[in-house]
Amino acid sequence: MKDIHVKTLFTAVTLSVSILSADAQMMVLSTKNKGAIKLYQEAQMTNSPGTRRSLLEKAIKKDKKFTEAYRLLARDYARMDSMEKAVEILQPACNPELSGYSDVLLNMADYYYMDGKYEEAIATVEQITDGHLMARKAELLSQYRTALEMKGKPYEINPKNLTEVNTPFDDYFPSVTADGHMLSTTVLVPTENEYGLARRQEDIYVSYQTHGGWGKSERLPYPMNTSGNEGAQSFSTDGRYMFFVSCDNMENIGSCDMYYAIRQGNGWSKPMNLGAPANSKYWESNPVMSPTGDKIYFTSNRPGGIGDRDLWCVDVKILDNGLLRCSNAQNLGRPVNSEGGEFSPFIHADNQTLYFSSNGHGGMGRNDIFVSKRTNGEWSEPVNLGFPINTHGDESGFTVSGDGSKAYFASDKIEDNGMQLEIYEIDLPTDFRPDPMSFVRGYVVDAKTQKPLQSMVEIFNLQTNGKYFESITDRKDGTFTVYLPEQGEYGLSVDRDGYLFYSRNIDQSTDTLIVMLEPIVKGSGFVLKNMYYGYDSDVILESSWVEIERLYEFLQDKPSLRIRIVGHTDSRGSDSYNKDLSERRALALKNKLIEKGISADRLEHEGMGDSRPIAPNDTEENRAKNRRVEIIIID
DSSP states (O other), X not given: OOOTTOOSSSOOOOOSSOOSOTTXXXXXXSOOOHHHHHHHHHHHHOOOHHHHHHHHHHHXXXXXXXXXXXXXXXHHHHHTTOHHHHHHHHGGGOOTTSTTHHHHHHHHHHHHXXXXXXXXXXXXXXXXXXXXXXXXXXXXXXXXXXXXXXHHSOOSOOOEEOTTTOOSSEEEEEEEOTTSOEEEXXXXXXXXXXXXXXXXXXXXXXXXXXXTEEOOOEEOOTTTSOSSOEEXXXXXXXXXXXXXXXXXXXXXXXSEEXXXXXXXXXXXXXXXXXXXXXXXXXXXXXXXXXXXXXXXXXXXXXXTOSSSBEEEEEEEEEOTTSOXXXXXXXXXXXXXXXXXXXXXXXXXXXXXXXXXXXSSSOOSSXXXXXXXXXXXXXXXXXXXXXXXXXXXXXXXXXXXXXXXXEEEEEESSSOOSSOOSEEEEEEOOGGGOOOOEXXXXXXXXXXXXXXXXXXXXXXXXXXXXXXXXXXXXXXXXXXXXXXXXXXXXXXXXEEOTTXXXXXXXXXXXXXXXEEEEOBOOTTOEEEOTTOOBOTTSOOBOGGGHHHHHHHHHXXXXXXXXXXXXEEEOOSXXXXXXXXXXXXXXXXXXXXXXXXXXXXXXXXXXXXXXXXXXSXXXXXXXXXXXXXXXXXXXXX
């Protein structure tokens, strides 16, 4: 039987009804039998569940009407996930003539509820007549009836047990890479401490997709796993970063800290602590990076929250070497967080759909999975994913494939197979799917040598001028991946020290990008692919602001560089008009850079009109190629 309070990275589950007050030994007890009271007090002091149960059974034998002893003994069995036994123990105390009758009813109803016996839970709560409990009674009836209604209207899905991924032990916190080729889990493995005493240790396991399905899970080697607890892992959307939690680590700020490693070909870098304020002296778990690469969502019980543990986020800056710098820790607030406990967040590649587990929003039992959508910066009221995704047991670690069609999560009650937490795969119901996304893979190489380059990659929205995605390419193979919404216009910029600025448009029809970076040498140049002017005008359009900002940053990072801005037009119009228009457009960009702080003596401008076409002026598509702004390196 499983003690549902024992987990280190997997959040502890608390019963939804308060069993006994924290200073229960000081309360007025229902018995006057001194022997029974002494045994009850000894039971409260011991850390051994077996000893506690034995003492409570003896106390009850001394006084068959000792309500508090029944309740404490029932709680022990509930902690071991034996709800039926807990209810059985409470039956003798469920007597309106005994002290604490209403509290016993509350406990019994809660145990029925957590055993999925919603009708029995409703019938039990309806017996409460105490006036001071009417508000609580109404709240519980609403909760239990909602659970019963959800169970009566199941979604037509068939959760698939991933038998090759699951081990003989607890398996939870699944995470899938963006390309769907690797599935990682946390496994609670029986082991021994240095003195030969039995204990349980959390480790990170991985499974790889094969033609026949998922392969057998294997434990990751050191340094990802150590002799302590590691788990609650996730991958960034582009697969470049792996995040996880390590407990009792010498580098920790608190009891359990969040770490990250950077992908290097088929391996990973040495794990690094995320540092403050992501980590604190309290408990942190479940780190997951936003698809834009600028935030990390996580769970913490630090002060400033709403419940016993909340969902938080920090701002993230990706440095040129790929290291991460965190700042500005923020509680996600209501309606996501509640007075209960929220944990295990997952933000989809659409950056708008948040899945998480909670025992504070009502539901079907202990921890249910919920979804919230972000609109105009605000999170919507969480929605329960319903039955059979959620059961009366524990569901957590909900993660969704990049295309939104598949979901993976852990549950201990979907099947009655004698196992505990196991990983399941489902076809995600349409009601809960994120926005449609398109997958894009890119490669960054040296244009001369064709060797892969580790570079900074940014995707920006041309309509809002906002940054959509930021990451670095793989140090060994130069790859990067990104998911794009099926609507919208986007631009790509790639930067590496010693190489020319690179930019281009990308759209949802693009599935593979080859980026060839040119080394900076005198006379070399590049075209600004996201530079736009008004029709027949030198007025720069707002959709060019991000491109200009990238060019400005390029020049700021290379203070000795001097450039020539060259304007080009298509063949429509006279030669003199085209030359004048192209020169005015080049000058407009030059003035904008000066306005932003680039010294005028580093900038020259020139208009070439239509004298240097790069495509025939026979179609609108080709004419658009000829209307361009080029940057030439002077020295």
